[in-house]
Amino acid sequence: MRGLIGAGPSWVRSTARAASTATAVFAAVVLFAAGCGTGGTGARDEGPAHADSVASAPAAAASARPSRTPDRVDAVRLVKADPxxxxxxxRDLKPCVADEYPVDVSYGNLTRGAVDDVVVNVLTCGDAVGVGSYVYREQGGSYVNVFSAEEPPVYAEIDRGDLVVTHQVYERGDPVSSPSGENVITYRWGPGRFTEKYRTHNDYGQVAGTEPSPAPAG
Structure with a gap:
């Protein structure tokens, strides 16, 4: 499966209806992990390449702005404390094996802050289906939830300064392991929230998907 991280300070892995842009601020504990394992960044490993994966020049330039990678966070505790x-x-976020949780964590500069943002994907244990994707922005020593998507299967990742969220699409009779396609939505930060910029649909098994189109006005 994509990734498991251990609970507590000893093990932290580095890694959909887009329900809402949540602005609930809460104090989340940041754990300093000594000797933590880094076994991947949570990049998706299924489906065709996205036509919108090449970010625009302004986004690329903005993402090059220096930011500090935060100390590794306890992603499980962060999610469970998030209103x-x-x-x-x-309720379903439980260990799969021993104290290892099905959570992927990525760090990157999405919101142009001084500290890198944290992207957390919560998966199922058996088949690694994404059930929730969240983006946390550091603010005054605490983390603020600035993006949530909880319509599975969903998976979020960082692509050259943009937030790219993939929703897999199932037709009637499709097994969990074989979706018929995917909707790929690219979000960009500003001002103060993520806004949709591009949307692409890919049908699995066909030669090519549709070209990315701008998000509808309004």
Whole structure:
């Protein structure tokens, strides 16, 4: 499966209806992990390449702005303490093996802050289906939830300064392991929130998907 991280300060892995842009501010504990393992960044590993993966020049330039990578966070505790995360996701977020949780964590400069943002994907244990994707922005020593998507299957990643969220699409009769396609939505920060910029649909098994189109006005 994509990734497991251990609970507590000893192990932290570096890594959809887009429900809402949550602005709930809460104090989340940042743990300093000595000797933590880094086994991946949570990049997606299924489906065709996205036509919108090449970011525009302004986004690329903005993402080059220096920012500090935060000390590794306890992603499980962060999600469970977040009032913007649904009770269902919190209830189902349990260890898969021993104290290892199905959570992918990525760090990157999405909101142009002084400290890199934290992207957390919560997955299922058995088949690694994404059930929740969240972006946290550091503010005054605490983390603020600035993006949530909880319509599975969903997975969020950082692409050259943009937030790219993939929703897999299932037709009637599709097994969990074989979706029919995917919707890929690119979000960009500013001012003060993520806004949709591009949307692409890819049908699996076909030669090519549709070209990315701008988000509808309004």
């Amino acid at each position: 913007a995360v649904s009770a269902e996701v919190k």
